[in-house]
Every structure is written in C-alpha cells, then in structure tokens.
Amino acid sequence: MAQTVLDPKTFAREIDPLDKIDDHYPKILLSMDYMDLSHKGIKQINVLDWLVS
Secondary structure, eight states: OOOOOOOOOHHHHHHHHHHHHHHOOOOOEEEEEEOOBBTTEEEEEEEHHHHHO
C-alpha cells in the first residue's frame, strides 16, 4: 500500500513486485488515489473504498 502512486517512480516501486508474481490470484494495489491506475490485471483501488466494501 502506498499513500499515492501518482508519481511514476512510486507507481513502478509498488507495481513491479506484484507484476512479478506468476499466479492467477487477484492482485490489488491500495492507495489513497481515486484515479483508476489499474495495470496489467493489477487493480488499483482506493483504500477507503476497499475498507467499506
């Protein structure tokens, strides 16, 4: 989880480890951002929305 992944370096830091996992389980990147930054099947979800769902 990162507070924000709008900076490209932060986004890469957070997404790279998830991208390297070679399985078929859902992968979620939690952040405080409301923009949908989903990438290669890895869903980016606002952490507050995730908590109340």
